[in-house]
Amino acid sequence: MLLIGGLWIVHSVIEEQRYVPLLIYFGTLSLLFATFGFLLVSICKNIITPIVIIAIYVVTEYLTNGKMMPWYHAMAFITNPFSIEDVTFKGITNILISVFFLSLGQVILSFDLYKKYT
Template sequence: MFKKIDFSFEIKAIGYAFYFSFLPFLFFVFQFLFGEKELSFILLKQMEFLIVPFSAWWIIFLYHDYFEEGGSDLLYSYPLKAEEHGLLRIGVFSALYEILIAICCMFLIVRFPDANFFVLFIQYAAESLLYTSIGFVIILLTKKVMVPILMIVAYVSTEFLTEGSITPVFHIMSFNTEPLSLDQIIFSVLLNGCISVILFVFGHLYLRKKTDLRLF
């Protein structure tokens, strides 16, 4: 399954942007080590409004060479299927990012001893997958790296500043200041997960159609 994924090549293709994604985790660790325990809710805010949205970063820049560096011919020069250009690469980098999220959840367990690691992880993992799927679809449709980045930044910033009051129908995040129980997050986890699957399937079908017809 992973034979055709060259990690060193993919990381080089992403460039310095690959390492930029680690900055949110450094901020998180700094807050964990030096922040006041009375302000531990800031860690939960950082998870939803900083770390989780960055899950789309690697996915977006995986297509930087394709669309903004004149590398669209890569879609045809390699004997790869559409899923290997798309879902497989996304799955590998998403899994790597989920490991980083899991590490953050371990830190949260230390700060919130009554919290459940599994509940924390599935909450943030589901949110992360939705941002990833959004980034995947938007970069395919627009072929511009900055478009999905600006759209995600605008959404996250609006949600943070308004606590979701502008878009009351649907929110990716939970806005919690204390760890939640499984009953409290199960609906949002399922909803985020279902939307993610729909977007991933759409993105895959779109990519397969474009690569088959060589329309990129």
């Protein structure tokens, strides 16, 4: 609800900004970070390490505009209002990577539980 409300405010303030591209972009980005956090929690077994890793990633990406590190850039550095064409490829890529992170995290978690109870 917070994401939808925040996006509605941005949609209302920025002229020519449509709501659907914002929802696609930030929704898939939120899903990506949530599943990456789940994967890291299933690996590390604590919550501090995933928060620090995700915070370092986000800060590095925003401060360097995605030009410093040679990894996947989940964030789009677009100065114009988002259009469907701008966010479609990034959204699909984020969803596919999220499914991979979720599956891998679930496999690791179930393997740990299997080892614990057998």
